[in-house]
Amino acid sequence: MDSGHKDTEVKYTESPKYQCLEFLRKNSVELYLAYCGREICEAGHTYGPAVRQEYLLHYVISGKGTFTADGKTTELGAHDAFLIMPEETTVYRADAKEPWSYVWAAFDGIRAYECLEHAGFSAEQRVGHFEQEEALTACVDAMLAAHQLTYANDLVRQSQLALFLAGMIREYQTSHNTRQQFNDYHRQEYADYAAAYIEQNYHKDISVNDMCSYIGITRSYLTKIFKQVHHVSPYDYLLGVRMNKASLLLQTTALPIKQIAEMVGYKDALVFSKAFKQKIGTSPRAFRDSSATLVLSHTKNA
Template sequence: MVNSFGFRYTNEDHHLFKLVSIGHEIRRDARYHWDGMKREGSGVIFQFTLKGTGRLRIGEEQMEMGKHQALWVQIPSDHAYWYPPDAVEPWEFIWIRFEGIRGEGLRKELIGLHSNVITLPPEALPITLLWKLYEDVNHKQIGDRFDLSLRIYEWLLALQRFLQSKEAVSQHEIPASYRKVASHIDHHYASDLSLDHLAEVAGLNKYYLCKMFPLYYHVSTMDYLRNRRIEKAAELLQNPHLSIKEIASRSGYHEVGYFGKVFHKMMGMSPSSYRENAGRHEDFLRLLE
């Protein structure tokens, strides 16, 4: 079963999102295969699995696409997805392809570190809106190109909201290895913590740690460390009896000059200026990404 719709635009409105195609399909033939470097056109594809399984390749890495998982890829890029010849159940999915207004940039911002697979419950608002758009297209109840652009933007915002709430998971849902790294940083931020050391703490390959840590904490491992250090520095700067050098050292910075540069970049002012205006700052600072 294949039920899809394609669109062509006669006006080049670069400030609008463009719906290239949308569809609902059930595939049970191994001839179903898309190569991201060979197919025509451009844009971003979001494909949500309803039943069955498919396969996805990103570069050299292959993975299974199971129920309630969505692939999220750019055209062109080094990827492929297909119906596995050894699959026992048909692969059913709904998908959308769009382009325009920094589509790939948005994909990277939403997913983080080029992750191409996300999991959503079928009742999640992004999926509900996707079905609504598909049904409206199917029944010819859509407006003009401006209306379609607005619908895609609404869907993207819903996806962004879901991902931010979904990935801000509670501590018991974060794998123990990553919680261990975050806790180690929280308690030992003043120490000389290298990425290799943190990978040892987690018991993970450092490249895998770099890839997966942001999916749970929204920042890279080293940025998480930097944030905790600057938060501590801001707290210590409210103590007039501590020198800037001592505060830098207690915060994990052995060079005062480098500490000053990092602090200014994060806070928009020097440590001395922050201290002078200490009464205007909150008692507790938490840096958020």
């Protein structure tokens, strides 16, 4: 297969032993499919030395072969996958007696390497093993079937690429018991996701456990990474957001305290008042009745 063609037309090739969809238009900056295909290789069939512009994953359905990257040759068989990195020279060769058949998907985007990392691949680790043959090959077949250039098919190919990668990620994390340590996103993204969830839902009766259930991680893990990123616990962050909103409403409106309590996520006005006093240092009523005075000074405090 040659992916170096610079034509502006998308190319779809189909024969009894070979299917390939190439030169797809870039339709996302995050993650997009460049080309995909499947092939039943002839004995000893060799591709390369060649250089790719995108990340390229081959998944072996049957047979055997070898993959050479960065001077290292690896023997592969059924249900193995191998990764080709952009801008590197690689060679792969079908076995002379039991030639392999495989499917492939080439993709790129700002999330491409992140997805690969979650599936166990890296610049140092190019080979993985995945037993979900039926699910993974079905994704590539669906991409190939959606070769007509319509908006709907663009979405089909994009979704099938995501499912293809998600299947590998799920199997890798399950088989390597990495969910607790690696999860589905990086630490920063998890913590930011939780913070965004709070900002969007502080007015509801939510708890830290609700956040964990929504995001899909344990409370202890969320608390750990949230403190590392935001330097407070998720509960203190939620409390801070609620009290900041309540303070603004107390200062700028004449709404009853009970209504303000409900607007920041408290069904019980007494519980709200207790939390407000704990955080702000005074009751909601006293806070509303107080007036701030600006003091100007030319002297630096010691």
